[in-house]
Amino acid sequence: MPSAHESNGALPEILDPDLPTGTYVLEPDVVAPLTARVVTSHGAGEHRSVLPFTGAPLATVPLSSPDDVAAAVGRARAAQTAWAAVPPRERAAVLRRFAALVLDRQPDLLDLVQMESGKARVHALEEVLYASQLARHYAVAGPRYLAPRRVPGMLPALTGTTVYRRPVGVVGAITPWNYPLAMAVSEPLPALLAGDAVVVKPDPQTTLTALWVAEALEECGLPADLYLVVAGAADAGRALVDHVDHVVFTGSTATGRQVAARAGERLVGATLELGGKNGLYVADDADLASAVAGAVRACFASGGQLCVSVERLVLHERIADAFLERFVAAVRGLRLGAGLDYTADVGSLVSARQLERVTAHVDDALARGARALAGGVHRPDVGPFFFAPTVLEDVPDDALCATEETFGPVVSVRRVASDDEAVAALNAGELGLSASVWSNDVRRAQRVAARVQAGSVNVNDGYMAAFGSVAAPMGGFRSSGQGRRHGREIVEAVTEAQTVAVQRGVRFGLAVDRLYGLGAAKAAPVLTAGMRALRALRRP
Incomplete structure (x- = not known):
């Protein structure tokens, strides 16, 4: 339902206050x-x-x-x-x-x-x-x-x-x-x-x-x-x-x-x-309560329509079952809604085109043998473009949602036996925008993060720690982009960088001109001696 508020200045009210509750029409x-x-x-x-x-x-x-x-x-x-x-x-x-x-x-x-x-x-x-x-x-x-x-x-x-x-x-x-x-x-x-x-x-x-x-x-x-x-x-x-x-x-x-x-x-x-096909790794020593809450946010923020959203969960096999039990329950409990208030956890996809893409990815995975642990269905009862937050396991490597960016509320699960396998899984494909690593051993997580080929890697956070650090650069490796936003x-x-070099001392300039005037053969030893002196002084 529309939020009730007063305008705070010159820009007028967004919604028409005379319309019935639940009607969304711009003034x-x-x-x-x-x-x-x-x-x-x-x-x-x-x-x-x-x-x-x-x-x-x-x-x-x-x-x-x-x-x-x-x-x-x-x-x-x-x-x-x-x-x-x-x-x-x-x-x-x-x-x-x-x-x-x-x-x-x-x-x-x-x-x-x-x-x-x-x-x-x-x-x-x-x-x-x-x-x-x-x-x-x-x-x-x-x-x-x-x-x-x-x-x-x-x-x-x-x-x-x-x-x-x-x-x-x-x-x-x-x-x-x-x-x-x-x-x-x-x-x-x-x-x-x-x-x-x-x-x-x-x-x-x-x-x-x-x-x-x-x-x-x-x-x-x-x-x-x-x-x-x-x-x-x-x-x-x-x-x-x-x-x-x-x-x-x-x-x-x-x-x-x-x-x-x-x-x-x-x-x-x-x-x-x-583009990004971002992965989140949960190591065998991670705090599961924190990792589950963080993964839910990372996978389904803005309905998964986020460049740094997580679309791949990489779980250490020792904790995979325990993690999924909690994670799937949390995903099933997410509230879908269209209210202009804080009652909904997940909103709508933006368009029919986006719904079509998400549906095609999920249907393709299921047809190839994947299992839906949660969601997997269109929710027209909530609104025309709503899709249930979805968790897929046993997704084949050639499925659309394994090879392409879905850009929707869909995440697939992969189990690994070691950090090395996790790094290989996170680095699979041509995209390298963002990643996430969860472990109670921060040094271990940092070592894993250093091996991940992504422009931003969050340790014990899904995506916001890096995205919100606006003093630090953010961008992608490989086919996820070039250049960086944020920071310097x-x-x-x-x-454009412009260099202005000022030579002090006109007499020195004349001396240099005279030195070159002697010819290269005579000037070379003098200039070489100067370079050696600078090296001895450790001048940069």
Whole structure:
């Protein structure tokens, strides 16, 4: 049922308060100002999003043509020049205000995220808290990331060398539907802090949340045209890659390869977080109560529609039966629901297409001999796209849910006899985004983690410890992406490194010129002696 709350500021109520309880309809006064922010000439048609909880229409959003995308980048580029001249600490102040605003507007924002994505409120809350934490981090640490860095020069005391970070210009962000708020800020906020402008192309289903971010940032003091939103599908995404100075993309590996290829042709940078088939290993000495609770969260957060969600449980054979007894009982007890409150543990899949994919993976596994220990069925009694949290055992290696990312509330079980077997299982396949290792012996778990080929490995946590550590880089190995979000790394990705070397002492410069003027044969011994002196002094 809709949450009852009051608006906390200028942005109006999300839901129509006059509608009957249980009716989910967005206020026209909310939708119209947001959709008016889409950069469009109104010649590219419209997209009607649906409410995943019921399948009913949610909002109609005007689409952007490729020419509209080019125009948006042009507007952003014109605004970026003045923004780059603003001191980093003043740019950081916008992020600091945004960090507070998303918490102040939490009830309305939770409603919007739930209604576009279909996730349970507890998982929408993760997005709100993440957005605030990320903004606060870059507001505090961002100016340090951008500060000029002194490095050793060619000659001690005579050469002063400084590395500066210069904004690349316009950053294009192509964001997915599964985390509409988190992905609308993950790379855009550090890019804005760095002095770049941003053009965001969200998935058509979740455009309103990105538009909310644009409106909120301007309310926090961001000048116009520095965070623009274009709406559309593949053609808008391709146009964005064709015009920006750096592209960030979160989505499938197949599409990521296309984005990387086009960015490479244009010689612009690309930060890509792609698919994951993430595994969670429970060692024979793990605390089972903690491991079960953590595994439930890791497997079914946002209905499994999470890049770092766990889809493979790897269990040491000594504890497998005991773990599964508790785990399956916990999974069967999860509450599915469509309420805009905290009564549901798991929400809906986002669309009929996603339901079709999850159903196909489960049916394929069962047809090949797998057993469903829990779930395995569509739940239309709850809503059109709901699927029961599912645990599968005896899944053949060639089953779809063993070889492909399911991206739904489905996890398979594999038993192993040792840490070595567990590492081999975790490293199977071409994807290496995230992993999890559970053991009471933290040093043992860290040794296992060091052998796992994944960009993030959580010890005694499912996924949030690494994802929430926004000062640390996050990304994938192998076919799970390139580049990193979070930390200093994303700031460096959306800036260019410029080296300025100052040679002190005009007379010394003249002496060097005279030395070279003597000819290479005479200059070589002198220069070699200088290098040996530096080595003796242990100069870097």
